[in-house]
Amino acid sequence: MSGLSGEPPDMTGQTPEVSEPTPESKVPSVAARLALWQRSGGVITPILTALIAFLIGGLVVFATTGKDPVHTYKAIFKGTGLSWLSPVSIHWHLFYPAGIHWTGWDTTSPTALNLQQTLIVVTPLILTGLAVAFAFRCGLFNIGGNGQYTVGALVAVQFGVWFAGLPGPLHVIVAMLAATLAGAAWGGIAGFLKAATGAHEVITTIMLNWIALWVGSYLVGFNGPMQDPRAVSAPVTRPIADSAHLHVFWGNPLLQGLHVGFFIAVAMLFVYWIVLNRTTLGYEVRAVGFNAEAARYGGISVGRNFFLAMAISGAFAGLAGSIDILGWEFNLDLTVVQTVQIGFIGIAVALLGRNSAIGIFFSALLFGALLTGTSTRNLDPSVFQPQLAGNLTRIIQGLVVLFVGADLLIIYLWQARKKLRLPQRKAAEQA
Amino acid sequence: MADELTVLELRGITKQFPGVLANDHIDFDLRRGEVHALLGENGAGKSTLMNILYGLYQPDEGQILVKGEPVHLHSPKDAINRGIGMVHQHFMLIPVMTVAENIVLANEPTRAGLLLDTNAADRRVRELSRSFNFAIDPDALVESITVGQQQRVEILKALYRYADILILDEPTAVLTPQEANELFEILRTLTREGMSVIFITHKLNEVLEIADRITVVRRGKRIDTVDRQGATEEGLARMMVGREVLLRVEKPVSDPGDPLLTVDDLHVFDDRGLEAVRGVSFEVRGGEIVGIAGVDGNGQTELIDAITGLRKAASGRVSIAGRDVTGAAPATVLDRGLGHIPEDRQLRGLVLDFSLAENLALHDYDKPPDSRWGWLFPRQLIRRARELLTQFDVRGGGPQTRASALSGGNQQKVVLAREIGRGPSVLIAAQPTRGLDVGAIEFVHRRLVEARDNGKAVLLVSLELDEIISLSDRTLVFYEGEIVAQHGPDVTEDELGIEMTGAGRKVAAA
Numbered sequence: 001m002s003g004l005s006g007e008p009p010d011m012t013g014q015t016p017e018v019s020e021p022t023p024e025s026k027v028p029s030v031a032a033r034l035a036l037w038q039r040s041g042g043v044i045t046p047i048l049t050a051l052i053a054f055l056i057g058g059l060v061v062f063a064t065t066g067k068d069p070v071h072t073y074k075a076i077f078k079g080t081g082l083s084w085l086s087p088v089s090i091h092w093h094l095f096y097p098a099g100i101h102w103t104g105w106d107t108t109s110p111t112a113l114n115l116q117q118t119l120i121v122v123t124p125l126i127l128t129g130l131a132v133a134f135a136f137r138c139g140l141f142n143i144g145g146n147g148q149y150t151v152g153a154l155v156a157v158q159f160g161v162w163f164a165g166l167p168g169p170l171h172v173i174v175a176m177l178a179a180t181l182a183g184a185a186w187g188g189i190a191g192f193l194k195a196a197t198g199a200h201e202v203i204t205t206i207m208l209n210w211i212a213l214w215v216g217s218y219l220v221g222f223n224g225p226m227q228d229p230r231a232v233s234a235p236v237t238r239p240i241a242d243s244a245h246l247h248v249f250w251g252n253p254l255l256q257g258l259h260v261g262f263f264i265a266v267a268m269l270f271v272y273w274i275v276l277n278r279t280t281l282g283y284e285v286r287a288v289g290f291n292a293e294a295a296r297y298g299g300i301s302v303g304r305n306f307f308l309a310m311a312i313s314g315a316f317a318g319l320a321g322s323i324d325i326l327g328w329e330f331n332l333d334l335t336v337v338q339t340v341q342i343g344f345i346g347i348a349v350a351l352l353g354r355n356s357a358i359g360i361f362f363s364a365l366l367f368g369a370l371l372t373g374t375s376t377r378n379l380d381p382s383v384f385q386p387q388l389a390g391n392l393t394r395i396i397q398g399l400v401v402l403f404v405g406a407d408l409l410i411i412y413l414w415q416a417r418k419k420l421r422l423p424q425r426k427a428a429e430q431a
Numbered sequence: 432m433a434d435e436l437t438v439l440e441l442r443g444i445t446k447q448f449p450g451v452l453a454n455d456h457i458d459f460d461l462r463r464g465e466v467h468a469l470l471g472e473n474g475a476g477k478s479t480l481m482n483i484l485y486g487l488y489q490p491d492e493g494q495i496l497v498k499g500e501p502v503h504l505h506s507p508k509d510a511i512n513r514g515i516g517m518v519h520q521h522f523m524l525i526p527v528m529t530v531a532e533n534i535v536l537a538n539e540p541t542r543a544g545l546l547l548d549t550n551a552a553d554r555r556v557r558e559l560s561r562s563f564n565f566a567i568d569p570d571a572l573v574e575s576i577t578v579g580q581q582q583r584v585e586i587l588k589a590l591y592r593y594a595d596i597l598i599l600d601e602p603t604a605v606l607t608p609q610e611a612n613e614l615f616e617i618l619r620t621l622t623r624e625g626m627s628v629i630f631i632t633h634k635l636n637e638v639l640e641i642a643d644r645i646t647v648v649r650r651g652k653r654i655d656t657v658d659r660q661g662a663t664e665e666g667l668a669r670m671m672v673g674r675e676v677l678l679r680v681e682k683p684v685s686d687p688g689d690p691l692l693t694v695d696d697l698h699v700f701d702d703r704g705l706e707a708v709r710g711v712s713f714e715v716r717g718g719e720i721v722g723i724a725g726v727d728g729n730g731q732t733e734l735i736d737a738i739t740g741l742r743k744a745a746s747g748r749v750s751i752a753g754r755d756v757t758g759a760a761p762a763t764v765l766d767r768g769l770g771h772i773p774e775d776r777q778l779r780g781l782v783l784d785f786s787l788a789e790n791l792a793l794h795d796y797d798k799p800p801d802s803r804w805g806w807l808f809p810r811q812l813i814r815r816a817r818e819l820l821t822q823f824d825v826r827g828g829g830p831q832t833r834a835s836a837l838s839g840g841n842q843q844k845v846v847l848a849r850e851i852g853r854g855p856s857v858l859i860a861a862q863p864t865r866g867l868d869v870g871a872i873e874f875v876h877r878r879l880v881e882a883r884d885n886g887k888a889v890l891l892v893s894l895e896l897d898e899i900i901s902l903s904d905r906t907l908v909f910y911e912g913e914i915v916a917q918h919g920p921d922v923t924e925d926e927l928g929i930e931m932t933g934a935g936r937k938v939a940a941a
Contacts, residue, residue, distance in 0.1 A: 287785065
């Protein structure tokens with residue numbers, strides 16, 4: 001955990017120091033237990049948070065539709081294609097496995113197709129999660145992932161349409177770079193306003209979201225400058241040139257196979273960790289995020305870091321927008337501009353992933369799987385209506401955000417449990 | 432041990448926190464009409480013991496007897512009902528309400544069970560205030576009265592609830608010497624009237640002034656209980672720390688060299704836009720410690736902020752080692768050879784969530800050997816941290832430990848290690864021993880004198896007069912943003928105390 005997490009890796013390995021131990025107290029064991037608790041607490045609380053969210057979601061399913069929640073979750077899980085990763089099929093009989101069959105990795109099975117779908121959704125979620133997390137590490141709350149994503153997507157489309165003569169990889173790089181810079185500029189505006197005038201980033205990023213949405217709607221909409229002149233009846237841009245398509249490495253390119261953007265997103269997790277922990281920029285960002293006043297006293301320009309952190313956050317989100325365009329959408333239509341939620345789900349991804357690289361990977365996987373598993377295409381409608389299931393995803397997303405805020409409550413309950421046990425143990429010892 | 436004079440007895444109180452035995456079978460008793468001081472370093476277990484007595488914590492073992500009767504105190508309410516009142520270090524008052532309203536809060540006299548009887552409340556507060564000589568206006572808003580008066584409101588609050596056992600937690604920490612004397616006068620009146628007072632502190636001189644008996648605790652254990660007669664500062668310090676402590680700083684006569692810090696006609700505004708520093712000029716030469724004495728809030732903070740570049744000066748000049756740094760960014764000032772031990776180590780001096788290695792790099796992380804072309808070298812940070820931590824005797828953690836895990840004294844040692852370790856020519860120390868215990872204070876003082884003897888110019892700002900007097904070669908007295916008096920090494924606490932309140936102004940002008 002500590003290796004990849006955004007936290008400085010010192011906390012987990014170290015036994016917390018207590019002020020001068022008294023000879024009577026068995027300090028090593030107590031301290032060791034405390035360290036273990038902290039270490040496990042780091043992983044356990046997010047897992048607990050997710051489990052409780054699913055539990056409540058299941059209750060909602062049962063209370064409102066009378067359907068068996070376990071059955072529903074099973075169907076959703078089936079739709080995610082994640083079972084492809086373990087190539088065995090287990091038949092359960094009550095509570096023990098009745099039979100285990102080796103199914104092997106069939107790269108063309110429906111399950112494989114589902115998994116490709118899931119990972120295509122996970123890809124931008126990783127990046128918008130990073131967009132929220134990086135700002136968090138600087139003490140900023142970036143709600144503007146959605147706008148930064150939209151700006152990135154718009155620029156990627158335009159650059160994909162232009163430069164049609166460029167050789168493949170170069171075209172992709174140019175379009176991606178332009179989109180990343182556009183996202184950085186969009187995020188940077190909020191950072192600059194914060195640094196220059198103290199305007200709160202939550203307010204400015206929300207406003208920038210709306211600006212991106214309506215500027216995008218104008219550009220893409222009917223008679224907009226980016227609308228495809230051939231598609232008179234549909235508000236949609238021209239398709240990008242073939243040379244700007246990302247390479248599909250798994251599955252059929254015509255059926256939305258998995259593109260290399262997935263690896264770019266995973267690589268960005270490493271970039272995120274390295275920038276934070278191995279560069280002076282990351283040092284400054286973390287110092288400002290932990291204690292801006294101490295950072296200023298130390299000679300760090302707080303305003304400059306507000307700007308840079310928001311710009312880098314925006315860059316992650318802009319990149320996400322470009323990868324979706326170049327990887328599988330290939331054009332941008334008005335409904336996408338107006339209904340995209342990827343940036344907002346990124347908030348839940350970052351919160352549940354505790355702003356650590358590895359945590360963001362897993363929580364992006366969770367939310368990506370939920371989105372795919374509850375989609376009309378992947379969920380068996382005889383088990384549960386996909387339209388309802390889509391709301392279930394939102395419920396779980398909302399609960400996660402709510403519970404992460406209630407982290408302290410969970411830790412408190414954890415401690416209370418210990419306190420309750422302590423007198424019992426003492427009584428047992430005396431007996 | 433217990434007789435009819437004993438109003439309170441704690442027997443074998445034990446309290447275990449995760450990893451720390453905060454109280455280990457502590458015995459304590461309080462007689463009617465006495466001030467019993469509870470003396471110990473930070474973290475010795477004083478506050479835990481008193482929080483148990485006030486019903487905030489439950490003891491794991493032990494017994495509490497109030498007036499000979501065993502009691503179980505489950506909440507402050509239980510404690511109040513038994514006549515126990517507590518004045519916390521941080522006051523629990525509502526600034527926008529009047530003194531009387533604050534005092535009767537949660538215990539309001541009512542008419543017909545519903546309406547607040549303001550007159551009755553007023554009358555009772557006035558009575559209490561008069562009978563104990565408190566000199567407090569019940570109708571004044573709490574935010575408009577001085578800190579010393581606010582403390583009296585807290586005491587009145589306890590008396591209003593018929594407390595006859597009063598716990599005061601570090602009551603003088605927020606007071607000027609004069610206000611502290613007034614408090615002691617009040618405590619004497621209270622004990623004459625038959626009240627009993629538990630006085631928690633780590634300051635030796637106060638204990639000898641006000642306490643009848645003194646109980647010393649160290650690392651959760653009661654070391655001894657002694658009468659004031661026959662007790663000495665040295666003896667108490669030894670009991671507190673567990674070894675011999677040098678209370679007076681030994682330092683050779685200073686040998687000042689060239690001026691290294693020059694401040695010329697400096698004017699600085701505070702956050703509210705008021706002129707906090709009004710035309711201050713002075714210089715600090717290499718090899719001397721210049722102390723700035725003054726009541727908190729007389730422009731000391733703004734002066735330091737302006738010198739260090741954290742705040743823009745309105746006019747005037749600051750130079751370090753002959754180079755003008757007026758209006759320069761904090762990073763530039765630091766690189767010109769300034770070390771700054773800030774007033775608040777937790778707010779400014781340290782990033783508590785950073786490791787010690789990262790904290791020690793706070794000024795130099797952006798230069799080789801810590802980093803190159805924006806690339807940070809964590810191993811180098813750790814290597815340097817290991818050296819500095821040994822050199823400055825930081826205990827309780829290594830380079831990878833988070834700063835928040837250290838005790839206050841060790842945190843301050845980390846700040847010192849960073850600021851002195853860089854080899855600055857000018858060292859500014861603001862409140863360098865605030866909240867530290869005797870052992871750590873001795874360490875900080877020794878390091879400051881050592882820095883002076885190494886030819887550095889040291890500017891010391893402190894609210895503790897004995898610290899100013901024992902360390903400074905020259906002392907400047909600050910009052911309302913001006914220097915109102917200057918002294919050589921021989922100055923008394925009384926002189927400074929008077930000048931600090933503005934009475935010395937005319938003398939200085941002459």
